[in-house]
Amino acid sequence: EVRLVESGGGLVQPGGSLRLSCAASGFTFSSCAMSWVRQAPGKGLEWVSVIVDGADTTYYEDSVKGRFTVSRDDSKNTLYLQMNSLRVEDTAIYYCVKLSGNTAYYPADVWGRGTTVTVAS
């Protein structure tokens, strides 16, 4: 069974940092591109970032560019999202998402249950 389990969310003050993790199992992690998608309270879905297999290529949504860094450790089957200079508007559930292929342009096919990030003073 394919599983994605996020962790690392919590309450942080504006300007602070958090590192999210996503533990993957049930598939060949190293062969799949992976994404982060977020959902603010009561709002729709917002794509945040993607990392392809091999980790040599990453893309970001404009509002997080320069503040967030996506990475992966294929030896640990784990995806990360380092979030710095957090803003109130980054408050959301962050979902780890598996893509169905090795490049960024494949459909997303499996979602984790998400981890909640709250940015507030």
Place this chain on the structure above:
Amino acid sequence: DIVMTQSPDSLAVSLGERATINCKSSQSVFYSPYNKNYLTWFQQKPGQPPKLLIYWASTRDSGVPDRFSGSGSGTDFTLTISSLQAEDVAVYYCQQHFNIPFTFGPGTKVDLK
């Protein structure tokens, strides 16, 4: 950025009746060398993560009931639930993965009438 719009914002349908959701992209998401539309449909029930329903605009994911179907090409797409069941009450999102950033539609809420 490609802007995704959905209509209607919400709809209420009787059990067994048809529900139709439209999704429109501000530019084509059809890639001719691969003959594919880079358009995906997701279903999100309250308190749950989104679930993949339809990919490449019209391919049903494994295990998705055949009452769900996707159609369209280029900039105009439709998700149809042919006979609404109680468990289909959810918000439905379309997403384009043709151009970065991979944008989502605002969602369409489907309720029972």
